[in-house]
Amino acid sequence: MTWVGANIAQVWNLSVLHLWLSVQPIVIGFVIAVPLGLVAWRYRWLRGGLLSVIGLLYTIPSLALFVLLPPVIGISVLADANLVIALSIYAVALMTRFAADAFAAVDPVVRRSAVAIGYSSWRRFWAVDLPLAGPALLAGLRVVAVSTVSLVTVGILVGIDSLGLLFTDGLQRGILAEIATGIVMTVVIALVLDLVIALAGRLLMPWARRPPRRRRWLPWRSSRTSARGATAAEVAE
Amino acid sequence: MIEFDRVAKRFPDGTEAVREITLTVPSRRTTVLVGSSGSGKTTLLRMVNRMVEPSSGQVRIDDEDVATLNPVTLRRRIGYVLQGGGLLPHRRVLDNIVTVLRLNGVRRRSAEERGLELMDTVGLDRALARRYPGQLSGGQQQRVGVARALAVDPNILLMDEPFGAVDPIVRTDLQNELLRLQSTLDKTVLFVTHDIEEAFILGDQVVILKPGGVIAQQGTPAEILADPADDFVATFIGAERGQRALRVEDHNGTQVVVDGRGRPAGVLAEGVPRQ
Ligand SMILES: Nc1ncnc2c1ncn2[C@@H]1O[C@H](COP(=O)(O)OP(=O)(O)OP(=O)(O)O)[C@@H](O)[C@H]1O
Numbered sequence: 259m260t261w262v263g264a265n266i267a268q269v270w271n272l273s274v275l276h277l278w279l280s281v282q283p284i285v286i287g288f289v290i291a292v293p294l295g296l297v298a299w300r301y302r303w304l305r306g307g308l309l310s311v312i313g314l315l316y317t318i319p320s321l322a323l324f325v326l327l328p329p330v331i332g333i334s335v336l337a338d339a340n341l342v343i344a345l346s347i348y349a350v351a352l353m354t355r356f357a358a359d360a361f362a363a364v365d366p367v368v369r370r371s372a373v374a375i376g377y378s379s380w381r382r383f384w385a386v387d388l389p390l391a392g393p394a395l396l397a398g399l400r401v402v403a404v405s406t407v408s409l410v411t412v413g414i415l416v417g418i419d420s421l422g423l424l425f426t427d428g429l430q431r432g433i434l435a436e437i438a439t440g441i442v443m444t445v446v447i448a449l450v451l452d453l454v455i456a457l458a459g460r461l462l463m464p465w466a467r468r469p470p471r472r473r474r475w476l477p478w479r480s481s482r483t484s485a486r487g488a489t490a491a492e493v494a495e
Numbered sequence: 496m497i498e499f500d501r502v503a504k505r506f507p508d509g510t511e512a513v514r515e516i517t518l519t520v521p522s523r524r525t526t527v528l529v530g531s532s533g534s535g536k537t538t539l540l541r542m543v544n545r546m547v548e549p550s551s552g553q554v555r556i557d558d559e560d561v562a563t564l565n566p567v568t569l570r571r572r573i574g575y576v577l578q579g580g581g582l583l584p585h586r587r588v589l590d591n592i593v594t595v596l597r598l599n600g601v602r603r604r605s606a607e608e609r610g611l612e613l614m615d616t617v618g619l620d621r622a623l624a625r626r627y628p629g630q631l632s633g634g635q636q637q638r639v640g641v642a643r644a645l646a647v648d649p650n651i652l653l654m655d656e657p658f659g660a661v662d663p664i665v666r667t668d669l670q671n672e673l674l675r676l677q678s679t680l681d682k683t684v685l686f687v688t689h690d691i692e693e694a695f696i697l698g699d700q701v702v703i704l705k706p707g708g709v710i711a712q713q714g715t716p717a718e719i720l721a722d723p724a725d726d727f728v729a730t731f732i733g734a735e736r737g738q739r740a741l742r743v744e745d746h747n748g749t750q751v752v753v754d755g756r757g758r759p760a761g762v763l764a765e766g767v768p769r770q
């Protein structure tokens with residue numbers, strides 16, 4: 259604990275840096291993956307091939323990517339951009355399948371009824387497909403976010419600073435508290451990002467919260483709900 | 496006036512949904528398509544707003560072949576109440592109602608004013624305006640569907656089993672309201688149901704479809720009741736079970752009308768003793 263007290267400023271700086279290095283690939287990956295997922299969903303014949311190829315990207319070892327990427331695009335191995343681009347590739351690899359599934363999960367009846375009342379395909383995408391795929395897209399994004407936060411630490415192996423520095427430095431100098439702090443802060447950042455995405459989802463998609471389902475948590479109400487449910491079912495018959 | 500001119504629909508998988516149907520839907524009248532499940536009612540309805548393209552034949556609206564019209568503009572000037580409501584689950588009730596107005600470029604303020612008036616028209620409490628469709632009962636959702644279809648004040652109203660998902664009492668309510676609306680609005684209504692009672696209540700003209708998309712009989716409810724074209728129609732309208740053959744029985748001076756099974760259907764108004 260004394261270590262933490264003495265190094266609080268560094269822990270804070272590394273956390274902010276880590277957060278910033280995580281957010282960029284998450285956002286970039288999302289923006290690229292959603293159109294790719296849309297294409298994979300829209301053109302069935304493309305789906306299998308496209309998703310397999312993009313999924314394969316995820317199997318490239320991160321260390322190899324950190325080393326291979328800079329000469330290809332002409333930046334320094336040590337550049338933040340190296341890490342951001344590499345992690346964006348992983349984010350795309352994960353997110354594209356989530357996106358394709360999210361669009362596939364939109365109720366075709368709703369989609370057809372939107373067309374039937376006069377939506378053009380362009381407006382239907384923005385007003386119907388995208389928002390209705392929203393909950394599944396955000397669920398995928400949460401997985402991507404947590405995975406990205408943990409991948410950022412690997413950058414330290416090629417010299418890109420993040421909370422990962424606390425692991426390597428703590429290991430070299432044998433300071434357990436430093437390693438533990440690195441782990442805890444990484445988890446905290448992952449949780450914070452996850453929470454932010456979940457809250458954004460609630461704000462943007464209030465309709466996705468189904469009140470009847472939430473009511474079931476309360477036992478004293480659930481009996482009433484089920485009683486009412488039974489009457490409704492009887493009437494329907 | 497909507498004219499189906501020898502239209503047929505064979506789906507890519509080989510299903511013959513509609514076979515050579517010729518039918519005129521007169522303006523400012525209610526025409527009801529009735530038939531059992533899979534007899535091609537929805538398919539016929541969808542041909543009008545080009546959700547389905549006929550494999551052969553022509554659909555005309557006021558002598559204009561719909562195939563020559565832009566489908567999006569066409570759909571925006573036809574009111575369409577979808578089977579099962581078809582509301583957008585992520586839009587509030589009022590936003591659902593004004594969707595097409597907004598698509599047509601009407602300003603939000605005036606669209607919403609009109610939307611609230613329409614809620615009155617179809618008997619929806621304005622307090623429901625800010626709810627999501629998932630927070631409404633089946634009957635309320637159906638009303639929202641009707642309000643949405645009426646929003647652009649279309650000449651043509653396509654209604655696909657709009658009252659299918661509600662209990663009999665609400666159903667009767669909605670039917671009465673549609674009759675009331677139609678007496679003032681004078682739309683050309685093409686209404687689909689599989690319930691012959693509903694067809695006879697609502698239809699100026701009733702078209703009975705057989706499985707496979709063939710017209711079994713068309714005419715006014717009275718014409719069909721008086722002279723069922725064949726056994727299929729007779730079965731369909733319940734004539735062969737004697738349900739339609741009513742007779743009068745005297746119960747202590749009151750003339751009670753009973754059906755073929757002896758179940759009371761009502762009382763003869765002239766037979767009620769004056770007080
Ligand atoms: N897109 C499609 N592809 C293949 N077959 C279809 C398609 N749409 C409808 N059909 C078939 O065409 C026939 C008529 O369907 P339609 O939906 O018009 O029936 P309906 O009279 O409206 O029935 P319901 O009362 O159940 O709504 C059915 O056999 C149906 O399976």
Ligand SMILES: [Mg+2]
Binds near residue numbers: 538578
């Ligand atoms: Mg149907």
